[in-house]
Every structure is written in structure tokens, then in C-alpha cells.
Amino acid sequence: MTTLKIFLVEDDLFFGETLKYHLKLNPDYDISLFKTGKECLDSIYLKPDIICLDFGLPDISGDILLxxxxxxxxxxxIIIISGQEDIEVAVDFLKSGARDYIVKNSHTKDILWNSIIKIRENLQLVNTVEELKEQLEQKFSFEKTIIGQSDAIKTVFNKINKSLNTNINVSITGETGTGKEVVAKAIHYNSDKKNKPFVVVNMAAIPKELIENEFFGHEKGAFTGADSRSIGKFEQADGGTIFLDEIAELDLNLQSKLLRVLQEREVIRLGGKERIKFNARLIIATHKDLAQEVKKGNFREDLYYRIIGLPIELPPLRERGNDILLLAKYFIDLFVKENKMKNINLSKAAKDKLMKYTFPGNIRELKSIIDLACVMCDGKEIFSDDLSFNSINDASFFLSEEKTLKEYTSEIILHSLKKNNNDVLKTAKKLDIGKSTIYNLLQSLELKK
Structure with missing residues (x-):
């Protein structure tokens, strides 16, 4: 907050001008002086930050104006300024919502000055909280966080929208790197639980012998090293959302315990007896086909039906068309901003190369590729050679270009030669071909040059 807009409502013009002069010593204060309550009400559209109100106005009494x-x-x-020192009057005004009650005397201007400082500090705190809330909402507004315009991603948007209206469980599936946690956060932070905890448990990252402790917590002395009580993830998520990532990795024995917790909506800490109720929305994610895991006997059927809820399947990046370029531009802008660089563009050749690649690592891989390209380029434009694909030998990418068998054969031989430091005999042995085939190829290339 820079300028503080203050209304002074005072029928004693000398006293009003004295207060106005004193307050204007702070250049950040914009003071407007009114003689009547009607003048004040007629100017409310100007949205004052604070109103200093005389109790005994000629047209409207202070309590009615308040x-x-x-x-x-x-x-x-609203600060009430009054000639009355009656405590009951002051208490009534404060009960009616006045922020402060100041008695008119020789110290009024100083007391008013301090009162306004305190109110301003509170207003700044409120504004900061509101700004943070707004930033949080913008940050996780799913149509800004989840970049894309393809039909495949619009279907995801539609499912997310439907999930916001209720507390139904949500199951998010998709290949690794497609953004499952991003979607889970988008659901949480756009729901009525956005001001409550969002708790993440990654099953693949926690040893199975520690999962129970993570889920349910423990009491002091529950086991060696348990020096104090620990609150589990389900308790932490009370009122908010618990996100169980890579749910298919959960041990079968623990699946039965999770089922009981979800059915009863209560946990018992390890080493404890108290049943602790919790109310949290469940969102799960996996890159595996849970239905197939049930058929294989790796996942409990009853738990499957308990958690499946609203299914959201995230498409792989290779099926999202021009979203690849939209995401690439987003990651370029992000990298440029974070590293205080000038704008960088994608050349046509670079765009073509990105569109032909299959991205086995999906969005996570694209970001890695773009970050490196921003470093490797000349600082103005990313060219085809600046894009390095770690999965360049992926067969689907290799076969995506229109080439003859002879051309593909030549590429394979040349790549293997380079890999084997141009050792013809070693390359021939690795590819199980005659060394004359390699020599003929090399001679042919020399003749073309």
C-alpha cells in the first residue's frame, strides 16, 4: 500500500483543519475533510482506506453514520473522535464495529496518528495475505498451469472441472512425466479445500517397512528411536487433500490396511490406541494400468473400487500435437526469466525437430531438452543442433522420418562407426556384417562429396 486515503468528518472546521494538517505531515496520507455525514456518504464511492468520524455531527449522529x-x-x-468521555458510549461504538474511540483533547492528534499507524499495518498485512491468495490461485489455475490447446488436454480440463464440484476420489493415470502431480495440485488449489493442506506421499520413494509410519504416525516410545509423537500423513491432510503417488507400488499387505483407513476414515498411530478421525479428499496417481494390476493379483480389487473415483487419463506428449511447441515456448520463457536472459526464439528447423520426436520422458523430458538448448544456443535463437535428445536411439523416433532402407542402413552403420571410434573391424563385428559393406559405404560417400 503506497497512498493511504483518509476521510476526516468533523463539523468543527478549526479542529478538522488542525487534524488534517498534522496527518498530512506524512506524505503518504491523502486527507479529505468533510463537514457533514451526508458529504461523507456521498463520497464513499472514492473508497477511503480509513474514516475518522466525529461523534456529534449536525446532520447525522455518529452511531447512525457508522x-x-x-x-x-x-x-x-472507522475511528470515532468524540468530546464524550463516557466509557459506556465508547464500548457501544467498539461493539458496533468501530476500530478505535478517541476523546477530544490536547493529545487527540498524536493518539489519532498512532491509531492510524496500527490500522495501516493491519491493512498492509491483509493486503499481503490477499495478494498471496491471488498468486496461489493464479499459480494453480489449471488452464494456466497445464499448458495446451489440443483436444486431448481439453478432455483433461473438462474432467478437472467436474472434479471440483464434489469431494469424489480422483485417480490420475498416465506415463511418467505427463504431469500427474500438477493435475492433483490443480484440483486441490481450485477446490473449496485450497486453504487446507495438500499432502503428498510417494509410494515408490518410501521403503515398505516405513510406509505405515508415514501413513499413520506413531506415539512416543512406539519403537526404538521414537523419542516423540509423530503425526502421520492422513492426520496432516485433515480438511484438505492427500495425494498418493504411484499407488500401484504399495505392498499388498499394506493395501488392506489402507482400505480399512479409507472405509473408516480414521487412523490409529503406531503404538497408540486412540482412533483419530480425519476428513481428507483422496487423489491417487500411477503410471501403471491398475485394472491390469488387479488381474495380475498385484492390487486388491476391493481397494481398486474404493479409490478409482473419477478417472483422469493424461495423454502422452507425443499425442498432443502443437502442445509440444506451446510447452517449449513456456519452458523457454520460464528459463529466460529465472536466469535473467534476453528473449530466445525457436527456429523453424528446431520446431520441426521437436514435432518429429516422440518424447518417451514426456513433459519432464521436454523441459530438460529446452533448458539445455537455452544454454547451448547463441542467446537469441534455438536451432536444430541446439536440441539434444538423450533418447535419440528410440526406435519410434528413428523411424519417424521418411527414408529408404538403404538410407536407414547407412545411418546405422555411420552411427556405429562413430560409437566405435571409426574402427571398421569392430563395427563390422558388432553389426554382424562384412567389412566390405562398410568400406563400400564410405567409398560411396567420398564419391558423392
Missing amino acids: KKIHEINNSIP
């Missing part, structure tokens, strides 16, 4: 102002905007802090 009520009228609150009917228009009950968030405006």
Missing part, C-alpha cells in the same frame, strides 16, 4: 457506512462497506476501519 451503521450507514458499514451497510455500504463493512471493511472500512
Whole structure:
């Protein structure tokens, strides 16, 4: 907050001008002086930050004016300035919503100065909280966080929208790197639980012998080293969302315990007896086909039906068409901003190369490729050679270009030669071909040059 807009409502012009002069010593204060309550009400549209109100106005009494102002905007802090020292009057005003009550005397201007400072500090704190909330909402607004315009991603948007209306469980599936946690956060932070905890448990990252402790917590002395009580993830998520990532990795024995917890909506800490109720939305994610895992006997059927809820399948990046370029541009802009660089563009050849690649690592791989390209380029434009694909030998990418068998054969031989430091005999042995085939190829290439 830079300028603080203050209304002074005072029928004693000398006293009002004295207060105005004193307050204007702070250049950040914009002071407007009114003689009547009507003048103040007629100017409320100017949205004052604070109103300093005389109790004994000629046209409207202070208590009625306070009520009228609150009917228009009950968030405006109001300071009552009165000649009455009656405690009961002051208490009544404070009960009615006045922020402060100041008695008119030789110290009024100083007391008012301090009161306004305190109110301003509170207003700044409120504004900061509101800004943070707004930033949080913008950050996780799923149509900004999940970049894309393809039909495949619009289907995901539609499912996310439907999930926001209820607390139904959500199951997110998709290949590694497709953004399952991003979607889970988008659901949480756009729901009515956005101001409550979002708790993540990654099954693949926790040894199975520690999962129970992570889930349920423990009491002091529950086991060697348990020096104090520990709150489990389900308790932490109470009122909010618990996100169980890579749920298919959960041990079968623990699956039965998880099922009981989800059915009863209560946990018992390790080493404890108290049943602790919790109310949290469940979102799960996996890169595996859970239905197939059930058929294989790796996942409990009853747990499957308990958690499946609203299924959201994330498409692999290779099936999202021009979303690849939209995401590439997003990651370029992000890298440039974070590293305080000038704008970088993608050349046509670079775009073509990205569109032909199959991205086995999906969005996570694309970001890695773009970050490296931003470093390797000349600082103005990313060219085809600046893009390095770690999965360049992926067969689907290799076969994506229109080439003859002879051309593909030549590429394989040349690649193997380079890999074997141009050792013809070693390359021939590795590829199980005659060394004359390699020599003929090399001679042919020399003749073309």
C-alpha cells in the first residue's frame, strides 16, 4: 500500500483543519475533510482506506453514520473522535464495529496518528495475505498451469472441472512425466479445500517397512528411536487433500490396511490406541494400468473400487500435437526469466525437430531438452543442433522420418562407426556384417562429396 486515503468528518472546521494538517505531515496520507455525514456518504464511492468520524455531527449522529457506512462497506476501519468521555458510549461504538474511540483533547492528534499507524499495518498485512491468495490461485489455475490447446488436454480440463464440484476420489493415470502431480495440485488449489493442506506421499520413494509410519504416525516410545509423537500423513491432510503417488507400488499387505483407513476414515498411530478421525479428499496417481494390476493379483480389487473415483487419463506428449511447441515456448520463457536472459526464439528447423520426436520422458523430458538448448544456443535463437535428445536411439523416433532402407542402413552403420571410434573391424563385428559393406559405404560417400 503506497497512498493511504483518509476521510476526516468533523463539523468543527478549526479542529478538522488542525487534524488534517498534522496527518498530512506524512506524505503518504491523502486527507479529505468533510463537514457533514451526508458529504461523507456521498463520497464513499472514492473508497477511503480509513474514516475518522466525529461523534456529534449536525446532520447525522455518529452511531447512525457508522451503521450507514458499514451497510455500504463493512471493511472500512472507522475511528470515532468524540468530546464524550463516557466509557459506556465508547464500548457501544467498539461493539458496533468501530476500530478505535478517541476523546477530544490536547493529545487527540498524536493518539489519532498512532491509531492510524496500527490500522495501516493491519491493512498492509491483509493486503499481503490477499495478494498471496491471488498468486496461489493464479499459480494453480489449471488452464494456466497445464499448458495446451489440443483436444486431448481439453478432455483433461473438462474432467478437472467436474472434479471440483464434489469431494469424489480422483485417480490420475498416465506415463511418467505427463504431469500427474500438477493435475492433483490443480484440483486441490481450485477446490473449496485450497486453504487446507495438500499432502503428498510417494509410494515408490518410501521403503515398505516405513510406509505405515508415514501413513499413520506413531506415539512416543512406539519403537526404538521414537523419542516423540509423530503425526502421520492422513492426520496432516485433515480438511484438505492427500495425494498418493504411484499407488500401484504399495505392498499388498499394506493395501488392506489402507482400505480399512479409507472405509473408516480414521487412523490409529503406531503404538497408540486412540482412533483419530480425519476428513481428507483422496487423489491417487500411477503410471501403471491398475485394472491390469488387479488381474495380475498385484492390487486388491476391493481397494481398486474404493479409490478409482473419477478417472483422469493424461495423454502422452507425443499425442498432443502443437502442445509440444506451446510447452517449449513456456519452458523457454520460464528459463529466460529465472536466469535473467534476453528473449530466445525457436527456429523453424528446431520446431520441426521437436514435432518429429516422440518424447518417451514426456513433459519432464521436454523441459530438460529446452533448458539445455537455452544454454547451448547463441542467446537469441534455438536451432536444430541446439536440441539434444538423450533418447535419440528410440526406435519410434528413428523411424519417424521418411527414408529408404538403404538410407536407414547407412545411418546405422555411420552411427556405429562413430560409437566405435571409426574402427571398421569392430563395427563390422558388432553389426554382424562384412567389412566390405562398410568400406563400400564410405567409398560411396567420398564419391558423392
